[in-house]
Amino acid sequence: MNTTLSPVIHLIDDDEAVRASLALLISTVGLRVCTWADPQAFVAEFDREGIGAIVLDVRMPGISGLSLLDSLIAQGVDQPVIMLTGHGTVDLCRRAFKAGATEFLEKPVDDELLIDTLQASVRQHVKSRQRWQADRTARQRFAQLSPREREVLSLIVQGLTNKEVGRALALSPRTVETHRANVFAKLEAQSLAQLIRGYADLVETLAAVEGGSSATP
Numbered sequence: 001m002n003t004t005l006s007p008v009i010h011l012i013d014d015d016e017a018v019r020a021s022l023a024l025l026i027s028t029v030g031l032r033v034c035t036w037a038d039p040q041a042f043v044a045e046f047d048r049e050g051i052g053a054i055v056l057d058v059r060m061p062g063i064s065g066l067s068l069l070d071s072l073i074a075q076g077v078d079q080p081v082i083m084l085t086g087h088g089t090v091d092l093c094r095r096a097f098k099a100g101a102t103e104f105l106e107k108p109v110d111d112e113l114l115i116d117t118l119q120a121s122v123r124q125h126v127k128s129r130q131r132w133q134a135d136r137t138a139r140q141r142f143a144q145l146s147p148r149e150r151e152v153l154s155l156i157v158q159g160l161t162n163k164e165v166g167r168a169l170a171l172s173p174r175t176v177e178t179h180r181a182n183v184f185a186k187l188e189a190q191s192l193a194q195l196i197r198g199y200a201d202l203v204e205t206l207a208a209v210e211g212g213s214s215a216t217p
Helices: 016-027 039-045 065-074 090-099 111-142 147-158 162-169 175-185 192-215
Strands: 008-012 030-034 052-057 081-085 103-106
Touching: 008 016, 008 039, 016 030, 016 111, 030 039, 030 192, 039 065, 039 162, 052 065, 052 111, 052 192, 065 081, 081 111, 090 103, 103 111, 147 162, 147 175, 147 192, 162 175, 175 192
Parallel strands: 008 030, 008 052, 052 081, 081 103
Antiparallel strands: none
């Protein structure tokens, strides 16, 4: 994950004058800009792992902005997409948001609005990637737990004491303590609050999935 690298704004527009003026504007606030005249070249070459946002013109020859947006969403691209158009309609706006656009702006674009939108989109993208990384790390650590340790964890995050966990699982206090220590070590949790904050939702989600699977005929 390239969260440590400076964000890049990808600007796709077939109008050279528009690309040049918007690139200059965006660069004035310290954001790097990569311009593209050809939507197909953009799809084939841009860095999907990078942090940033995509500014996409709705009307372009060869492929429409909405079609390109559909393609990006289908490919799992998570950079926020800001749509631009010189011929905005309510229906077009609705279709853009339904397709997954973050924002829909009309040309000529208000400079301050565009910059504010891009900066907010980049911040949101960074947070999204950080959450994704945290979830991935949590799942990798969770996978190290034995079935019994997962049972103990599930009861801990439900608020049960060691004695209550022992009664629920028919385990001795010493055995519960051993499993509890292993859970904290494997999940790298320094406190009960950290354990609950990092794993309560994951435990609940997996329990729901397993419950649904067991209920299937």
